[in-house]
Amino acid sequence: MKCSEFLNELTNYLDGALDARTKSELDDHLAWCHNCYVVCDTTRKTIEIYRDSELYELPEDLRTRLRSAIMTKCSEHKKSDPPST
């Protein structure tokens, strides 16, 4: 397997979305190709770091304010356009 072929399958490999035979071919490649091993490992870390990062958390006071505004608008919408029964 060439490194470019490995890279093409990297997303499926990391997501565990490969059949056993293809996965085994990729595992074999990783066992001897240090560069692909590093790319694979650091890509997995990239995903984990972003997943665990708390970027753009919604502060609780803003959250309450937004929810209240949403429900007020929904209530106004209901009054102006009541659901047909």
Place this chain on the structure above:
Amino acid sequence: MSTIQPNIEQPVSEEMALVRRAKRGDDQAFEELVRRYDRNVFRIAQHITQNREDAEDVVQEAFLKAYSNLEKFQEQSKFYTWLVRIAVNEALMKLRRRKPERTVSLDEEVKTEDDSLPREVADWSPNPEQMYNQAQLRDILTRTIQGLPSGFRTVFVLRDVEGLSTEETAQALELSIPAVKSRLLRARLQLRERLNRYFQKRASGDGDQ
């Protein structure tokens, strides 16, 4: 090497029960749906618009649109996937209004082929996130992801940060599954490449500042 596990797994039936109550006019049930997903919608909106006020507007507009169109939701996907689709469209509209000189679309093709191929293969510190304090790390991650083309960024955020499946991401963005997979691969590789400079192993011991 271990695989990446999905981030969230919501019980679908419980969600659908809330949706059905909301459809019958139960606003408390709808409010529960807001509570359940407001943080996710806010994150997605802020990733796309890169502007906090716009993201606040998107949260309100997306939920109001979901509320007023609930009858049209056919229940063939998760409510969350349907909501994300509305939120992404609202966020893109905001972006277009703010940057009218540019056409903003998830289909935009950017010359990034070369960016996706690893140029630099250097190992990282075993615990790269511990090399910086929380504020520094947040700054690095924010600046890095903001540098991605919006079409790649959105796929990465939905798939890897919010934990949607490939199929759900395709539905939410109205893209084909191969298009989602191709963008996800390029997004992941570009982010990795851009983070290299911050997280590489240092010659004088790991993690030392």
